[in-house]
Amino acid sequence: KQEVTQIPAALSVPEGENLVLNCSFTDSAIYNLQWFRQDPGKGLTSLLLIQSSQREQTSGRLNASLDKSSGRSTLYIAASQPGDSATYLCAVMDSNYQLIWGAGTKLIIKP
Amino acid sequence: DVKVTQSSRYLVKRTGEKVFLECVQDMDHENMFWYRQDPGLGLRLIYFSYDVKMKEKGDIPEGYSVSREKKERFSLILESASTNQTSMYLCASSFSWGFSNQPQHFGDGTRLSIL
Numbered sequence: 615k616q617e618v619t620q621i622p623a624a625l626s627v628p629e630g631e632n633l634v635l636n637c638s639f640t641d642s643a644i645y646n647l648q649w650f651r652q653d654p655g656k657g658l659t660s661l662l663l664i665q666s667s668q669r670e671q672t673s674g675r676l677n678a679s680l681d682k683s684s685g686r687s688t689l690y691i692a693a694s695q696p697g698d699s700a701t702y703l704c705a706v707m708d709s710n711y712q713l714i715w716g717a718g719t720k721l722i723i724k725p
Numbered sequence: 726d727v728k729v730t731q732s733s734r735y736l737v738k739r740t741g742e743k744v745f746l747e748c749v750q751d752m753d754h755e756n757m758f759w760y761r762q763d764p765g766l767g768l769r770l771i772y773f774s775y776d777v778k779m780k781e782k783g784d785i786p787e788g789y790s791v792s793r794e795k796k797e798r799f800s801l802i803l804e805s806a807s808t809n810q811t812s813m814y815l816c817a818s819s820f821s822w823g824f825s826n827q828p829q830h831f832g833d834g835t836r837l838s839i840l
Binding site: 655711717 | 825828829830831836
């Protein structure tokens with residue numbers, strides 16, 4: 615059974631720093647891996663989607679990588695800003711086309 | 726931009742009531758989903774639908790039912806609300822399964838309290 619783990623559960627860094635969020639999964643048979651952002655009390659916003667055949671995707675200051683063979687993905691945030699404070703969730707689409715979710719990393723950027 | 730609209734942001738109901746949560750999407754998506762999100766448990770799939778009048782159970786369907794009479798609308802029904810159904814409910818939609826390069830799009834959520 616596919617399991618998705620996100621480490622750390624929480625992270626606090628000063629503004630301006632570059633940071634990395636981690637996501638690992640147990641079964642490499644996936645269609646894609648997706649990163650989402652969730653602000654308190656709100657729904658989820660899609661940030662990046664990496665298909666199983668891809669190694670990375672970039673959007674602005676965000677870069678997500680995928681290493682399917684080792685079951686790992688990272689979300690790199692460059693030059694962090696207070697507005698980046700949110701919970702970041704990763705999910706993999708498994709062989710049944712279902713999204714399997716991690717528990718999220720709560721990120722706080724200190725001004 | 727894709728818009729997924731949930732009818733209520735906050736809802737307070739009493740135990741035993743029949744509760745309807747409504748979700749509408751404007752992108753002609755085939756797939757629609759209902760999740761609940763609880764602290765420490767993450768997102769859990771309740772039901773999903775891949776076409777009009779089609780529905781599939783997710784991981785935690787007990788106590789819930791769904792209705793999809795039109796492509797753009799997916800309703801979640803709590804047949805007899807109980808306090809353990811107090812939660813944040815999130816609706817999402819996406820293109821059909823063949824489009825694995827397309828993400829799910831979420832509404833803003835409904836925070837439901839059952840008293």
